[in-house]
Structures are given as structure tokens and as C-alpha cells.
Amino acid sequence: MKFSIRSKGDETSNKLKHQIKRYLNGFNLIYDEDEPDIVISVGGDGTLLHAFHQYVHRLNDTAFVGVHTGHLGFYADWTPDEIEKLVIHLAKTPFQVVEYPLLEVTIRFNHDEEEKRYLALNECTVKNMEGSSLVIDVVIKGEKFETFRGDGLCISTPSGSTAYNKALSGAIIHPSLSAIQLAEMASINNRVFRTVGSPLVLPQHHTCNLKPVNDVNFDITIDHLFLIHKDVKSIQCRVADEKVRFARFRPFPFWKRVKESFIMD
Template structure:
């Protein structure tokens, strides 16, 4: 880790948190780290907070491919992306200095809206009705018609995002070493007139998913990209693929993804 000692901390600014972080900053400097104010020059970006803060840190710093992301949770915060805790920051510095870490690479999805605007997501992308009316979406897989969805909306999750919004809709939890993405339904209509698959389905990394919004008055759906909502006028379609890019994070060698899932849910 000697050549990766330029640190940028991403956290909500507050006097109380700044006070808690001062010992961490001092310890980092004592061990040869340089703390920067410009994330574009850092090769380690540390997020302070739970999984939501980690998602924000990755998004606000542009899904950088040339640096490592580190998640540092505070007390009572979820931390599937966070191997470290602010209350034990000295252990984190010790682990980095003694190379007790491994680099893991998390897949992300690319979302293209109306064939123009491009976004990336580490957790999931979702499209939901913004009015009290079902949204109708033509679903295509590799440009071939698959189904017409009617309901509250759809979620498209990465493997790591499978434990979030996707899991709350009874989607599967997916191993992040499996390069794929998952589609889950939100309150679909299934009766003699309307029919959908009625369950989540998983697509291989080579697949292309297209969601075409039927223009029937529900033309301003809510688009969720990770933990941010975007209001984009006149949504016509979303094209979603698994990106070739990966987010690199560090983890303790004895703390696997499934160890974290077990601690969080079981």
C-alpha cells in the first residue's frame, strides 16, 4: 500500500463529526498518508457512514476506476460495503499498513435513458410510477420482446445491490463474483387480462435489457439511481447493461461477502 497513500475523505460536514474524525486524520498522517481536499488526485477514497454514504461517495467522485474505495461505518449503521468502523479506526490503519487487506471488484450497471443520458449504478436502477396509476413497460431482452409489465415499477439490481431494495421485493441475493444483473417486479398485475413472469429473473453479463415506457399519461416516472431519485421529463426508454467497469474496494481478508450477509440478515 506504500504507493497508495493519498487519501480523500467523503463525509457530511458537521462540527460533531469533524471532532470525531480528528484522531483518525492524525493517525493517518502519522503513518505517512497525505489527506487531500481534491478527490481527483487521491488514490484512496474513504467514505464515512453506512452503505448509503458509500453509494454517495462513489457517485459523487465519478465511479473512479483508478482508485480504491474504503467504507467506514459509524455505530448502528448498516455496512455491507463497509469493512471498518469509525470507533476502531486504529485497526483500519493497522490493517492497511500490514497488508491484511484484499482488493475486491464490484460490478456496476450502465443505464442509458432515451438513448442519450448515461448513468452508472453500484446498487440498482429503478423505474416507478409517479402517480396513482400502474405504469406499463415493454420489456425487451437483446432487442427481443419478453413481456409487457403492468404494476408499480421495476428494479434492476447488481449482485451487491441484490441485498438492498431488490431483497425487500423478495428478489434473490446474488454472489458478487457472478457477473450478472437482476430484474425484480414492484406490485405487478397478474390476472386473466394481464400477465407477467411474476418473479425475479437474472441476466448474464452479455445481455441487454431495454425498458420501453408506454406513453399513456404516466410519462414522468421516478427514476432511482442507487439512492438518488431523478425526475426526468418524458421518459421513453431505458437501456441497461452490465458495465465493463468495476468499483475496487478493500476488504479484510477474513471478512467475505457472505460473512457480511450472514451478520446483517441472520
């Protein structure tokens, strides 16, 4: 089996990276940064997001496993004192693959520029780059649902529903559900302007199109990636055909992670 390791870059994470690499080489596993069968993320959820985008072109062939060196994460389920146990599992135990849905974002332009397609593990956010209110039509399944006016919109995956989406009072969705969620950022609601005011959960067969009302530039994020796009015709969001694959060697209950992250001391 071929493996690669992505480190957060701090002293503790780098030390663990070299330790894991040495142990796995000792079991005759091959270190391969180009075509790994498994990617080990050492750091936190942010480190795994970077690893995901580094290998987004290999989602059918690469699985991910996370070691957290800080706070407990939703993607990193191993601790530094469990490294030897993890290494033995990697070297000796066939792992179970757990798949989570992803968000596909397709940006289309008014003129001849080629459309751009992205995959997000957590979320995509859309804001007006000029800093004024975002004014954009929300079209669901080909029919206009509303004209949104406010700071911006966040479209998240189920596994990303515990991140920025939760800060926007979005629902927490179990990642076994193939869905996306649309949450508002400070919408304007008065006698003139009106939005639904609640997060929307869309199933796999529903597509959401965001169509700008004004000719503005957009500040768009795809997870940790910051993008600026001009002359945008539409931003299409849907559940992606691809999925992210996680290597599981033991139970990692989602609701237990939610409880430990947000409720337990």
C-alpha cells in the same frame, strides 16, 4: 498514497473522520479530495453510496473502504474501535483490490435530447411519475419478453441485491457474479394482464431495454439519486464495463455478512 474521507455528518462520524485524517497525516499520507487513491467512508452503506457517486469518474484509480458507525453494513467492514488497526494497514500494508460489478443505465429520448448514462452501485428503480401504474415493455436481447403493469421495476447489481431488491423478494446474488436482476413492484396479474411474476437474473452479455407504452414522465432512481425524465424512448440496463474497487486488508466473507445482517440476533 493520497486519501480522502467521506463522513455521514453526525458527531460520531465527524470525530472519527478527523481522527483518521490526523493519524494518516502522521504517517505522511496526503489528504487529497480531488484525486485520492483510496476513499474512506465513515458512516454506513448510504455514506459509501454518496462517496461512490462523488468519485464515479475515478473508478479505475480509486478504491473504497468503509467504517460503519451504526448498523453493520455490506460495504463498511471496519468498526470505530478498529480505527488504529485500519490506519496502520493503510499506511504500511499493500491492500488487495476486490472488484464488484456495476449497473449501467442509459436513458434515450424520443427527440434530439442527448442520451444520459448513469452507473449504479446498488440499483435503479423506474416508476410512473404521475402515480398511476407503470406500463412498460420489457425487451431482453432485442426481443419483447412481456408488458409489465404495476407499481414499478427495480434493476439491481449483485452487491445491491441485499437492499431494495431483497424487500421485493428478489434473490441474493454473490457479487463475484457479473449479472443484473430485474424485480417487480406489485405487478398486476389477472385474466387480462400477465407478467412472469418472478425476478429475472440476466448475465453480463444480456441487455434489458424498458420501453414505455404510454407517453408519461418517469420517476427514476439511481441509488440515492432521484431523477425525473420526460419524453423517454427507452431505458437500457446492462452490466457496466466499469467496476467498483474495494480495498481489502482482511477477509470479508459475503455470506457471513448476509447471515449477520438478516439472521443473527
